[in-house]
Amino acid sequence: MPTVRMPQLGETVTEGTVGRWLKKEGEAVAKYEPLLEVETDKVASEIPSPFAGMLSKVFAEEGATIPVGAPICEIGEATGAQAQASKPVAEAPAQSAGTAVASPVSEPVAASAPASVSAARSAPSQSTDGVRYSPAVRKLVRQHRIDVKQLPGTGRGGRVTAVDVLKLIESGGARPAAPAASAQPLQMPAAHPQPLPIAPPGEGDTVVRVTQMRKTIAERMVLSKTTIPHAWSMVEADVTAVAKWRETEKEAFKAREGANLTFLPIMVLAVCGALREFPAVNSTWAGDKIILRKGINIGIAVEIEDGLVVPVIRDADDLSLAGVARAVHSLAGKARSRKLTMEEMTDGSITVDNTGALGSIASVPIINPPQAAIITMEAVVKRPWVINDAIAIRSIMNVCLCLDHRVLDGAIASRFLQSVKRRLETFSV
Amino acid sequence: MAVKTVLESVRDALHSEMERDPSVFLMGEDIGPRGNVFRITAGFLDEFGRDRVVDTPLAEASIVGIAVGAAMAGMRPVAEIQFADFIYPAYNQIVGEAAKIRYRSAGGNSCPLVVRTPYGGGVRGALSHSVSVEALFYHVPGLKVCAPSTPADTQGLLTSAIRDDDPVLFLEHKRTYRLIKGEVPAGDYTVPIGKADVARTGKDVSVITYGLMRHFAMEAAEQLAGQGIETEVIDLRSIRPMDRETILNSIGKTRKALIVHEDQKFGGIGAEVSAIIAEEALFELDAPVKRLCGPDVPAMGYAKEYEEAFMPSPARIADAIKALADF
Incomplete structure (x- = not known):
């Protein structure tokens, strides 16, 4: 059964304190869905689940200080009904580019690893927690805050392609997704929560590539102004x-x-x-x-x-x-x-x-x-x-x-x- | 503009640089009275004399080793390895010596050396006249590696390579020598080292390639244009330094990458290109990065069937582009 371990939340950090469990034992959890909050002397972070499944056992109570690498919980196989409840759209917030959210040190055991782990291949496969989206699609979903769950894909096997999403945005047919969970203090919203389509660059316009520094400034400024x-x-x-x-x-x-x-x-x-x-x-x-x-x-x-x-x-x-x-x-x-x-x-x-x-x-x-x-x-x-x-x-x-x-x-x-x-x-x- | 073959563009770049700069001289096997096995330097011996067109024994380590010394002493040698398949004895002189001279001397010395060599298959050259060697050299800091595919790029890049103050390995695909013709601007024409060429623009799939495969990719792209698939073709031209910006701009547009090279797949140029894309543009990708390359077998066989099985063809490239477009 895959074990989730205390992540290293900074180069010099050796332990973390369990702040708050966002999932209870027995609750279904989607891959990358926030599992718990961990506080260190530097930062408090939401820890996304590295696996889809069910939170089967919690080893660390709220307030407990755990060394980096020590087990904090176990994720078991989800039952069908529970897995249905978790849609991959919930993954988006935990994936914001440039955030300091570290992946927990994880240890999947081959025999019981969830299907999504072994299915992480190039073919667009159906996993137990629903459809898989490409990084480009997920970025567009996050930037435009749209819901593509019902969107019919034109890619192989009905995959939703980036072009499908762009067409949806251009047609103005995008509807905002339901807000994911409750806002957490150090969660970074997307740098450009733009509900309106941006006209593509025309003749004479200049496209400036956004540097990492610019991205970081944008994210931190939005974080500050919105929270x-x-x-x-x-x-x-x-x-x-x-x-x-x-x-x-x-x-x-x-x-x-x-x-x-x-x-x-x-x-x-x-x-x-x-x-x-x-x-x-x-x-x-x-x-x-x-x-x-x-x-x-x-x-x-x-x-x-x-x-x-x-x-x-x-x-x-x-x-x-x-x-x-x-x-x-x-x-x-x-x-x-x-x-x-x-x-x-x-x-x-x-x-x-x-x-x-x-x-x-x-x-x-x-x-x-x-x-x-x-x-x-x-x-x-x-x-x-x-x-x-x-x-x-x-x-x-x-x-x-x-x-x-x-x-x-x-x-x-x-x-x-x-x-x-x-x-x-x-x-x- | 004059229409030339790739071979003529090599000849013209060498000739005009030798006329322009008396420190430029040639060394290599059969380049004197024989005028090089492809007749590139025919007439050079009579025009420039034995001091500047130096016929050498079959000794690649010596050809490059002597050229390294001459370069450090202020000359601008263009050393020829008759076929890339025979470059291995000179590996130490190129990688162990030439590439490190500037660094080793804290900038006190430089090594303005060009090593030219024909490479690649498709001419029934069998095991020892078909090899691609770029992956063995592009790993090496301090060494520039060019592999142009058109007459204009060949003439412009070879001129830049000769004028460059550091060592350049200049790879000429031998199948393109007489096959590919194109216009070359007149006069003092150079192409900057390290800048890729967007050979064709498109919005559906980016093909990143170089050498002969640029022409095959263009052929495939033309076929697919009839089916409504718009392919962007990036010709790297320089393998190192590699033009990351042009690659990433293209991925930002098409979100799908196919890397095509004739050289074997494992650890080839495609490995670096796909790593750059994965590191810098993961969130632009709408499909896995794909590579279409030579197979991981020791060499290209002589039999036509072996050669065809080894080299990506326009049809196979078109299939790979289509698979990505449909993904």
């Missing part, structure tokens, strides 16, 4: 004093420290201070709990050729202004030469986005999941400013914040923003 309720707020900070100080100091700073004295490291330090004051902002929504992160790891958005990366300054609150400036310089350089390591790109607890570098004065950034907040620094502009009922010309910088409203409410966001503003306005080394 995180964003709330937005903005404050205006009077940075006249720090701007003047920076003007007088920057030459000497550069000579002494070897890095440019820009507003970015000053902003990073202001955010660090505010996070220490309001630790709730340095957090992650984890479904049934909120994790407050101890380390203040500041992600900084760096624009590179054909994309964007967010390297992370670890424990930024331990660093001096010069330390942050050097870290920014080094990470941005590595980002542009594509030499960032995984460690330098993971575990960020909040992101600082220097949108002002390109002249923006207000923006609504998208949270970098699983973080709970993203904060921008807008362009420093001279503005007429009222001080003590008199008008002065001051250097003003807007600071915008988007937060995960599941984790935080407006009041704490406002206090956090006020803290950042105060720190910028009274900044001193």
Whole structure:
């Protein structure tokens, strides 16, 4: 009987905690249908079933921590009626390209392996759980969220071909499939849930091949915008004093420290201070709990050729202004030469986005999941400013914040923003 | 534009490069007074003299070994192996030496060498005049491998190969020599190494091929066009570097791939092409990647029946395309 084992959910991960069983003993499960959730210190993931069949025995209770490779359950042969209940369309979400869903370490036993395992040959065969679809068909089904179960195929043996699906989409006959299961926190929806057909490229149009980075950005942005309720707020900070100080100091700073004295490291330090004051902002929504992160790891958005990366300054609150400036310089350089390591790109607890570098004065950034907040620094502009009922010309910088409203409410966001503003306005080394 | 045979395009590329660049010279068996077994270099000895048209003994290791040394010393040798079947004694000189010189010297030396050789079957050449050797060489980093199929591509790629600063193995399908005629642009004509040619566009099935099989695939595609099947034919032209982009763009369009080569199937060029497709374009595929290749037997036999059984024919290619189109 095939055994499902604890998957390796990251190179350095050695064990995982069973979060929640999505199937009960005796329940039928389709191949790739979510079986359970596993949490590690890095990520919580849905584990798809590697086999079709029936969940016959569970070895690991919810909350149990199991070493990688140890058995967590057994999948037996499904009875006819149970197998009928599971259609391959349910496979689609678990197959999203680019997700971090690892296949469980599996150990099929030849004698009792389900028919679908041995039938994984080139011929389009009927397996116990219904029709098999090609990767191209499955991708189209996922992208367009359509139901092809009733579609008559024109391929060999009535196979549904990619062209059949495209014709269905073009004819406008596609109807949306029923939503698969309930939405799970870290499930990635398709990058382009496009219900409308896209006109094919015409003469003079250019087709740009989507890079892996672009795909990842698209998936993460859709994930963020569709699963995180964003709330937005903005404050205006009077940075006249720090701007003047920076003007007088920057030459000497550069000579002494070897890095440019820009507003970015000053902003990073202001955010660090505010996070220490309001630790709730340095957090992650984890479904049934909120994790407050101890380390203040500041992600900084760096624009590179054909994309964007967010390297992370670890424990930024331990660093001096010069330390942050050097870290920014080094990470941005590595980002542009594509030499960032995984460690330098993971575990960020909040992101600082220097949108002002390109002249923006207000923006609504998208949270970098699983973080709970993203904060921008807008362009420093001279503005007429009222001080003590008199008008002065001051250097003003807007600071915008988007937060995960599941984790935080407006009041704490406002206090956090006020803290950042105060720190910028009274900044001193 | 002039219409030439493949053979004439080889001759013209060699001739114009020798005229253009005094460091280009030829070495090989029977290339002098005999003018090469296919008469490619007829007249070259009188025109360019013994220093630049060097007749050699039957010693392939020496032909390439001497050429490697000359190339490192600043010459641009074009070494000929009379038939690819006899290239094995020079394997060490090509793979062990020429391909590694730039890397071994940290860029200090280069080896601007071309090794030309006729390959392939279909001419009743039997066991020792029919072999395809590309799979033995395309695995090797540092070595470029070209296998063009038309007169224009042959002349353009051979010119690029001679001007290239690194070693190039240049494979000429001997059946195409006099069989295939085509227009070649006049003047200084080059084709970039590493760029495939979309020989025919279609939306139903992609055929990825090279050499003689390009022409057979085009024939098959024309037959099938009458039945409403639109085949795209990709002629790789360069085996290494391989033009991944053109392959993947085509799969993105047709979603079905048939790889055709005369060389044996196991570990052949088709293995790499199908691996590229599987790695980069799995979610574009609407059918399994298929290969139609020579059989995994030691050699092509002399008997007509053996030869026909070995070589994919337009009819067999058409059947394989049709099976994929109907899948």
